[in-house]
Amino acid sequence: MAMTSERTDDPACTGDPPGDHTGDPRGTTHGGPVSHSLSRVARLHRIAAGKLLRRTGLYPGQEFLMMRLWNTDTVRQSELIKAMDLDPSTVTKMLQRLDQAGYVRRSADPEDRRAVLVEATGESCTLRSEVADAWTDLEEQTLAGLDEAERGELARLLAKVEENLCRETQECPERRGEAGTAAEERRPADRE
Amino acid sequence: MAMTSERTDDPACTGDPPGDHTGDPRGTTHGGPVSHSLSRVARLHRIAAGKLLRRTGLYPGQEFLMMRLWNTDTVRQSELIKAMDLDPSTVTKMLQRLDQAGYVRRSADPEDRRAVLVEATGESCTLRSEVADAWTDLEEQTLAGLDEAERGELARLLAKVEENLCRETQECPERRGEAGTAAEERRPADRE
């Protein structure tokens, strides 16, 4: 079916790499770098999450958002964006889909006419326990066979890695409360 | 079922979760479950990879494929799919884009007229060292501040998690031993 280009068949650069990057029998890149492993694990983890979440009707990524929504009854979209540290456009599209699915309601903020207020609908509450169960299952699937010490160690190392990557990508404005969910609530109930 | 915007005025299910999943004062889920952390790390890692890869013109995910291609001079697409353990359609689309970008060439297999042979083009060789450098940088960014022991431990734990998720999703057909990762990098039973 119509290969695009018929060209000289140069043998590519098969064989040894130009630099001496890969020839590293022992050392940092032994047995596949951690980055490699991390990518694979991330993908598998997302697949597993997707499978568990499927029965709830949510797609992986949306649970994050819904969980935040279930904790605070009405949130500004900008707060959501900051809390999840996602691109604004990503959140917009997710909310559009969740809105259409009936899990979320959006309304204009009367106080700031360019802002949007978001809240979870009553129907979404049905999902809440299912999502929580799915995450519990996922956690157990992920960590099966690891004892408490290993789990703690993994959590610790991941946190360290996260901080590294945060700093590097500058995607992490500042450490927002990771222990408490609503640690940095702006103005709780600032209605007048 | 035209349920675009259904009115339910109940104030969502704000407050405490129905089950008691989250209330885990001490123990495994301290500071958020590992799944949560893993998701965030995965995203940051991908962003970092994307930034490093940007100058090469590749998108994160494509380097995997190119690396495989650079090692073996001509590969059947089905081999690629198995090696990377991706969905066939994903590989097809990636190859279409890489082909159009000039980094890859596809041709019909004369031996099996439904198969497609893939090889890296000569132009792609320019990228090779850049990609290798990017991965080295990424590895260092990711693991900054972790000593050798910690790195090893992280690699070990990730491998365990990977196996867990593999088994669960059945997405992992045995490690095909072809220039593959050292699956036996860990001696059995040398725990402390």
Place this chain on the structure above:
DNA sequence: ACGTATTCCTTGGCCGACCAAGCTAAACTC
């Protein structure tokens, strides 16, 4: 030989996620 898997790949649709622009409404100058 003939029908039936099975393999290999492609298309189309969908989602999360990014970036690049853009548009509106506030806030901040002057």
Place this chain on the structure above:
DNA sequence: GAGTTTAGCTTGGTCGGCCAAGGAATACGT
């Protein structure tokens, strides 16, 4: 006030990734 910046969100595009179907060529069973 008028002009400029900034915050808040949206649209459109691209990519990796999945699934669900489908088309073609091969392999298999009888």
